[in-house]
Amino acid sequence: MLPFLRPDLVNFAAYTPHPSGTEGSLDHPVQQLDRLDTNENPYDLPEALKQKLSWAYQQAIESNRYPDGSQAALKTAIAAYANESAAVDFVTPTYLSLGNGSDELIRSLLIATCVGGVGTVLVAQPTFSMYGILAETLGIPVVTVARLPNFEVDLAAAQVALAQPRAIPIRVVFMVHPNSPTGNALTAAEIDWLRSLPESILVAIDEAYFEFSQTTLLQELPQYPNWVILRTFSKAFRLAAHRVGYCIAHPEVITTLEKVRLPYNLPSTTQAAAQLVLSHRSELLSIVPMLLKEREQLFQALMALPLQIHPSTANFLFVQLQSTVATAWGLSPQLAHERLFEQLKATGTLVRHTGGGLRITVGSPEENQRTIHHLRRILLNETVETAETAETTH
């Protein structure tokens, strides 16, 4: 081990990024996987918008110049969208900080609150893994509490965790609304608990899936100066490749986040892309009802399989194998899910094995049909060999 590296990082398991859809080289093309592991919108931007973006790059962006470090035009457009999304009017650019993905904002929040041994983070597992991962890379301790069988936070356990005296106090609570990987939106009881948290704790409410769930706590932000709302352009808005997320918070929080961010964190092309999708938002978001219908159809179809499927208000489903399957396979639940994950991947469907189950993104109708087909073949006692033979013919 190189002596200048932090020992806690050397053995640390980081986030495994999304593998490329087409692995292999031009000489050795490998089968295309259905990428249903990172909850993106299955559709690329329409051709006409891509052309507009190319035009912006060719005509309006000077590649030798730094991007607009104030991000003023984009912030104004996001403020208008944020107000519209919750039927409010208080969001102005002073309430916004933009990040290179909301992942950057999560890190900025951690730097602004906890770094230097002054704060601990609380999360309820299973949840989005980046909170814990980013905290650990910054040397910030993470306290985890469990969820109930329906994936609501175990609020009694959370209260106990908060009340416990600790050397480094809890400074941030991260909640996803609706949660990933489990798909459940915050309940009235959970929201009441967030309202009850003292002002000494920052409450980060991650609404990455807002456009699917249409559930938001933005309208309550003026009453709770310790709350922040995180959103992203990576999911419904189809801009995962461009990396842009935003944080809505009280101007005092924003001032600090703005000090923490890198001056030119959003490339000019990214700012142009985000402005473009916002100005075409009704067209782009008109696909959402179709994806929600697909989610319901996927849900119904999977009910016929030996799976427990959890209700979701987002663009993904969380499924767990019934215990009879693991028993029949002679495997622990963990290994049974790993086997199902591997068999799905081998048949062409990439999902995410996390939180004690599989998280499956709702894809295009064709992708969802293949997901159902592959799961049937694996779970209804057909051998993988027949599955692979069938694969080559479709």
Ligand SMILES: *Cc1c(COP(=O)(O)O)cnc(C)c1O
């Ligand atoms: C996808 C996702 C994000 C990350 O979004 P980026 O803007 O792409 O960094 C943040 N939070 C949750 C819960 C997500 O699912």
